[in-house]
Amino acid sequence: MATPALALEGVGVNRADIPVVHDVSLDAAPGAVTVILGANGAGKTTLMDGIAGLAPVKSGTIRLGDRSIEKLAPYKRARAGLGYVEQARTTFRTLTVEQNLLVAQQGEGDLGTVYKLFPELDKRRTLQAGYLSGGEQQMVVLGRALVSAPKVVLIDEMSLGLAPLVVRRLMTTVGELAGMGIAVVLIEQFANLALDVGTRAYVLRKGGVVYSGPCADLRGDEERLHRLYFGGPPLTAADRDAGAAESEQ
Template identity: 45%
Template sequence: MNALRVTGLTVTRGAGPVISDVDLNLEPGRITALVGPNGAGKTSLLEAVSGVVPVAAGSVHIGSTDITKHSRVARSRLGLAHIEQGRAVFAGLTVLENLRLTARTRDRVDEVLELFPELDKRRDSPTALLSGGEQQMVVLARAFAARPSFLLIDEMSLGLAPVVFTRLLPVVTRFAEDGAAILLVEQFTQLALGVAQDALVVSSGRVTFSGESRALLDSPEKLHSAYLG
């Protein structure tokens, strides 16, 4: 399976760059935790990779295909999905109707509902009536139902209680075990590093650490130093 490769990526907003000269590889079956202080440019990096914002310099490849100038829709067709901050559910649709928007088969919907038993119980409920945690599950389940090869997740825990976020992490791990490459941006740094194999620390728009996540978990001093840039 192809990998996603980011080389020398720079993103500018307003007067100057918010991300400068970032290199990143997303390998099939592996989770990369993207962490760093608030305002470091993590969201801008994900948006550039998925095509939400243009790239000022550098390139993005899936395998040998240069997708740097591809539209977001074109990148999606190549297997790249991006779960943005917040809960982007279709509130007027039921849980099942939300999942059918991306699932190609009924069997796939059933498989996803097995991962989210809470949603299976609410399958005919309008998503507007679900709790915040359940709505976040719908967002994840909808992405999983599409079977993307590459999944970018931006602050999955936003607005959720830690116990709910902890409940969702094994689902992300299982998705990676099925072969997807995942880039996980998270405010709960230790939890994110705990499920990831690889880590990237971004501070002030630049990469200050790239390597195995275990290296940061085993050395709080190294993690602290990377956050300071």
């Protein structure tokens, strides 16, 4: 793999003094989407908060390019080239689309790239963000992480509450970000959509990595994903039939 844009080694992150993430080692390559999967509560957001500096990193190292960032304040990590699309983050509803993007800008930003990625926003620059559709609001949230031309972008569940068609559209943009050379780290509840756009995947369970390997090896393999998410034996044929019967009701 090319030199990783983001490299974690043995990272532990606490939440309210409780260790939640332990001993995570992970690489994200430039120009690729690295997918992080795991059940609710597995520690995905805690890990992202640790990388971004919003939760304390208790052990290990985090390198952004050739810099160690694990001790830097969040704004310094952002300046060093880290963008973060936080889970459940929303727009400033009474500000216009353009104002939303401008407040995120640090020094030299580039709104042109954002408008090119999202022509929907280009047409609505002067509209208050509160009037946008859910998908367009998520574009603003994504756009805010991009105006400072980051080298690495962490995206935590951007699909929450959005229609599948909109999610697919946003996934296309995620692929375009990688095409621009950005290292994208993508957390996604729709595992197969993420595995389609991603190169390498990591699965977290109880705060630790239980899988690290090609996305292709997990794509479409519901049984394996289930076992990785929850542990224990794989689903049996009877489990599957029961699931099918439930979904038919």
